[in-house]
Amino acid sequence: MGLFDAAPAAQPLAARLRAANLDEYVGQEHLLARGKPLREALEHGALHSMIFWGPPGVGKTTLARLLAQVTDAHFETLSAVLSGVKEIRQAVDMARQQAAQYRRRTLLFVDEVHRFNKSQQDAFLPYVEDGTLIFVGATTENPSFELNNALLSRARVYVLKSLSDEALNRLLERALNEPRGLGERQLRLADEARAMLLRAADGDGRRLLNLLENAADLAEDGSELTGAQFTALLSEGRRRFDKGGEAFYDQISALHKSVRGSNPDATLYWYARMLDGGCDPLYIARRVVRMASEDIGNADPRALTLCLNAWDVQERLGSPEGELAIAQALVYLACAPKSNAVYSGYKAAVADAQAQGSLEVPLHLRNAPTKLMKELGYGEEYRYAHDEPDAYAAGEDYFPESLEPRQYYQPVPRGLELKIGEKLRALKGKDHASPWQRRKP
Template identity: 80%
Template sequence: MDLFQRTPIAQPLAARLRAANLDEYVGQEHLLARGKPLREALEQGALHSMIFWGPPGVGKTTLARLLAKVSDAHFETISAVLSGVKEIRQAVEIAQQHAAQYGKRTILFVDEVHRFNKSQQDAFLPYVEDGTLIFIGATTENPSFELNNALLSRARVYVLKSLDEAALRKLVKRALSEEKGLGARHLALPEESFQILLAAADGDGRRLLNLLENASDLVEDGESIAAETLQNLLGDSHRRFDKGGEAFYDQISALHKSVRGSSPDGALYWFARMLDGGCDPLYIARRVVRMASEEVGNADPRALTLCLNAWDVQERLGSPEGELAVAQAIVYLACAPKSNAVYMGFKAAMSEAGEHGSLEVPLHLRNAPTKLMKQLGYGEEYRYAHDEPDAFAAGEDYFPESLEPRRYYQPVPRGLELKIRDKLKHLAELDRNSPRRRRR
């Protein structure tokens, strides 16, 4: 045997089962079913630049390859992780050569396109504009945040979804029956084992096939892949979460909105989902403190204290003991009376502070610790509230002279804020009737 002869490297199962035509492609029926826009474009040969946005393992790369095959276009691919402007220029040159020599269009598939910076994304624009390239980008991140508006305006965004149970069953069936898969080994996968595999895959077809291939290495030909085999292989695997990614913000948003909507069960579910995905419980504890002020506020001031205590418990005990305290705080917030009055009032005050600039503090509200300040009128005519009836200086004005008094804080008729609302209404009446009212 030649010492320098290379042994061919076996392709992973997922690569061997990559769909060779649209009939083999699984999932994304909302895009590829008869009459759907992408299917129509394919059948009519009306290719256009596009962005595939979806989670890992749902067929973005495979679909791009099939588009090239169906439309008889040359296919070039680069990865934004490993490439730069140099690779983009090389791909453009290849596209120009194929157009000149063979009259073929070129599809340039850019994997993880969100990894390119603004200038790198701009490098595609002239060639997409003049038709040199049909650009297809794949991303797991929200294109609205990660891609330039100029690139987005020249490409149509297609949302790819996680593979459902039916699609994953088709993949398993193909893997166990076809010769290019595991068909020659005559393996069986009982329903119990499939359900374990289904849960672990979490909608990711590539992950499903990788796990199936790894499990098949642990059994003999003709045997069944037992549930115990899969459980030992999987260990403590986590669901898709991707801290900092789209799933991360979607799930914290769902938790927050469940609290706001007074759904303790929904809030607990999303809390559990985030923990199951590997999220740091301290991050959630910090966000829960924010929710206490934003969603409950003075309708139940105890909520903020309870959430701070839960954060402290999480820091002191760690996981999993501390997570119960955070769960308690989440349930309390969901069940508490809701008020965003402080949140909205604070936003309004911040807006006006920025809008009106550096208005002077009225003299009567200034402190006068020195003789000169007193001579200049600092603190003059200030009324000490504790010396007034009911400790309230009726008619007093606490705004800059050029700014009419405002009402930023509008308590809601729920919880403790119902009493606060009644009190402020009473004080406003005293202000209106006060003979010492500053502004008329």
């Protein structure tokens, strides 16, 4: 053993318990159970380039090592956080040396591959293409957004899932009983402590073992680890969130869709999850204002005001008063009548504005502040609505002359828009009966 080589006992518990074979590997049964495609491919030595996509602590690195072991491939590893093109070339040189001297394939495992930029990802392509490397990348981010299409086309994506409580319990039993874990210390785990650990781990095996190891460091050999011993360790624990990453966008999507689906309970759950994960309440407040306009609209115009007020409370008072105000706004949105009529109408109008070009404003709608503009016909024949019966200029046309009138806004028969729709239909009837109508909408 070299001077700087760590003794096995000095390694973190998670490293000491890393699975030595596929049977010790916990979780991912949907990929590795007997008869599943990845397990079959490994047992037949049919190694191929792949991407492991999943949350932290679910065994991506361990699985990559096992792939190399099962297929008798040389294992090289890079971290995208610490490596660049230079290290990629060194790995390629090592792969060529392994192939020339030992006729052995090389599996190159790239951790956090999404952190490589596009040009760095491109550097792998020729060596994956000609078989110099079996490329295995690991990422917590959606490969569709973070990886080059060229690299994705040469690798199969496998989705790894958070570890179930059953899988986490298997890890705990190994940690407490195996000699390479804590077995020699004869520690026991109280039921309450076990439940706290499983909840705090949140599907992350590495986090589970780190918490167990931290508690064990403070315990006497042969003692029982209790819930009280974990309380301090877990006081700052948070659920998985990763602002700006996949979990972040998944959870804001779930929150928005719960509001749209008129489910206040699910709405509160996802709101609490995001706050628990460390999301800035002001970000949620901004998104809540968007929900008010996109999904409630004029079915209940009070929703937008309430959401703006909640945002204001958060800015003025902070936590916890502001968070409660945002919760109030979210529940109101979830319970309010729904309409996307304004949102849909706005998108349709934007599409026309972009597609139709710079259509001229009709002369009768133009402002005429000067004598010359009046002589040119600006404002001529404009009808001032307040001088008309019921303050409505029946039959008037407000669209550009070359654009047929459209109906972008179509109120839904819910909430206030039920009344708005009735009024617009009545006004449309006046238009049809008016001698002023230039064109039929």
